[in-house]
Amino acid sequence: MDTTITSISLGRAEEEAAPSARPQLVLVAISDEPQAPSSRHLLDDVDEVRFGRAERSVQRLTVEGRRILELRIPDRRMSSSHGRLVRGSSGWLLDDPESKNGAVVDGAVTRRLVIGDGAVIELGHTFFVFRNVAVERNAPGDIDDAALPGGVPALQTYDGALAEQFATLGRVAPTEVxxxxxxxxxxxxxxxxxxxxxxxxxxxxxxxxxxxxxxxxxxxxxxxxxxxxxxxxxxxxxxxxxxxxxxxxxxxxxxxxxxxxxxxxxxxxxxxxxxxxxxxxxxxxxxxxxxxxxxxxxxxxxxxxxxxxxxxxxxxGLTIALPPLRQRRVDLGLLARRLLALIPGGPQVRFAPAALRAMLRHDWLLNIRELEKVLTTAVALATSGVIEAGHLPETLRRGPRSEPTSQQPAPGDGTPPGAAPVGAVARSSDDELREQLIGLLTLHHGNVLAVSKALHTRRTQVYRWLHRLGIQVETFRRRADS
Structure with missing residues (x-):
């Protein structure tokens, strides 16, 4: 990418780099090609992001007055036109009505969803994280691993607030502070x-x-x-x-x-x-x-x-606050690549989507050391060269203990009051999921299609949940008939 990094003198840091919340999309990793670089794309001056399968490229253009960001990714599981992310009055809407494999947000399939800060988006085998957080004013619109500032690997990050701290650290490094x-x-x-x-x-x-x-x-x-x-x-x-x-x-x-x-x-x-x-x-x-x-x-x-x-x-003197890994999901691909480079056989492995999904949604209470141990063990177990979800500890496979809702139903979708978006459903405990499904089945008189629409997921997914939880749809249909 053609990227210009502007240095800031220490005395004018606040004047030239006052932080403000800015929407951004970070391509964290491609599960089939984890050694491919991550990238960050600021969306301040973008009305629509278009995704598709092709040789990797980033293009910003204007079409009929709309500011478009086109992201092309060599992911064989993506469609040539794989949905779009659209700026709207209620936030950013992920709209994917036609692609073959659909989209996944926070672990659950969806076609249309308003996303929020921290949402993990899967298109094909490519994983993104959407953020709406502070970035210094002079940050480039598009940046990848090769262009990250910092000077040394330990000071490179896609987290805007942390990058700002690291820039200050670099400026005081030659001093006695x-x-x-x-x-x-x-x-x-x-x-x-x-x-x-x-x-x-x-x-x-x-x-x-x-x-x-x-x-x-x-x-x-x-x-x-x-x-x-x-x-x-x-x-x-x-x-x-x-x-x-x-x-x-x-x-x-x-x-x-x-x-x-x-x-x-x-x-x-x-x-x-x-x-x-x-x-x-x-x-x-x-x-x-x-x-x-x-x-x-x-x-x-x-x-x-x-x-x-x-x-x-x-x-x-200067205080630097290092966030825990669970707050640096945008850096997971970057950190994993560096750790894999130190593990025998690590640079050659690939990830099954379920494994990468679990890693992106894990709490990482032991931070970078836990990531290192997880990767070391997974590489040893992945004799086929593919890290599967089964190669990860059970704590990762179970999913996060708690996670804020990062998306909401798209406006006008008829979601009844109290119905959580699909990402929240995917994170619920079995008891919470059972309660929500029973409530929706009662409301819709056993109509599974209506329930799937309310939860922004496929009817087959609802049937899987019902089978796992032992809920009989006919019970709710009989109640409606009586």
Whole structure:
């Protein structure tokens, strides 16, 4: 894609990149060709998106005054004209009346549906995520993996708000500004810290310190090093973690777990820029760039007296909030490709649509580590070269525990009050689904076609649900007759 990325000076970031919610469509992955790049397409100046099977291309054009975005994808399961996404007064309408295989939204077949933020759309074997979230003003209309900004892979994302944070991180990388990374466990904090070091231009090493694992009785020796014979067991000289990071970056992982003695020791280092190794009677100057990470609320710890206020002030510079993986579904294809590249046989595998669907709808409570473990196991099990849903853990196959409704029935479809859109039905528990089906069957006197229309799905799908739940349609027809 022909894409121009405009750099922004740190001083004018807010002026030139004020965030605003913008509709966008992200092609996350093609299950038959997972190594194909993802892409993001902004829809601010688009009235209609047209999908179809052909050599991959993106074209923006105007037809009879309507602004059209044409997305062509080499997906053999797509039709040459496979529906469209149309801007309307009530939102974006997915309209697919004629394609052979139809469309799937949040796991359920549909022909016509108003979609909302976070909707997962399947056309053929191609998976999209629709978002309506903030993106910086200078973001290009169309972008793919090759054109993503960030400078290093760990700082590349299709999430607009995160991309804005990463851009700021890149601008402060060559400075002495301290960086604090916040987020759930295994959201990639150390990878981002290493990227910060790589972009800093510092000649020294990147040294990671597990703050929760520092032995209380050897804190100073671990941090500052020691000379030979300084204490029992000190059989040789040791630089220590801080001096090992001289002229480089010191990464304090889980800094919120630092015990009080360690907090005081680190504060001295940051204030004086020097250390005194155990057994040495003079200080040694050090030059370290500080980056810290935590999943805890440091301000709350300070207020509770569990974290030193003066140390927090030293750590406080630029704060980057890393979202959990469940909030980065647009990046699932990008992250999966990078992880598969590290797994023997990974780059050669393909995904069954059901497997990719389950992954896109999973909560990923263990974040990137869980994704890595799932992919590693699935590749080992996929002896045919295709990752099937059965190769995934049961927690993925069950679907998400909870998920906000990301679509609603199209206007004028006659959906009765209280009828959920098909995506919500697909996510319901069996008890909820049973209750909804019984309500609709009662309302429509056992007319399965009317129920399928109300739920925006095929009649055969309704019959499958009825069979699985043991609901007898004739019961409702007899009630109507009586």
């Amino acid at each position: 301290s960086v604090l990374l916040q987020g759930e466990t295994v959201t990639g904090k150390e990878l981002v810290a290493r990227a910060l070091h790589e972009l800093s231009g510092r000649s020294g090493a990147f040294v990671a310190v597990n703050c929760g694992a520092l032995p209380p009785n050897l804190i100073e020796a671990e941090l500052f090093g020691h000379r030979r014979g300084a204490f029992t067991g000190a059989v040789g000289e040791r630089l220590g973690l801080v001096r090992s990071a001289d002229s480089g970056t010191l990464f304090l992982d889980e800094v919120g777990e630092l015990p009080p003695a360690s907090q005081a020791a680190f504060l001295r280092v940051l204030q004086e820029r020097e250390v005194v190794p155990v057994g040495v009677d003079h200080p040694v100057k050090v030059d370290v760039r500080l980056c810290a990470a935590t999943l805890r609320d440091l301000e709350a710890l300070v207020a509770a007296g569990q974290f030193r206020r003066d140390l927090y002030a030293r750590l406080f």
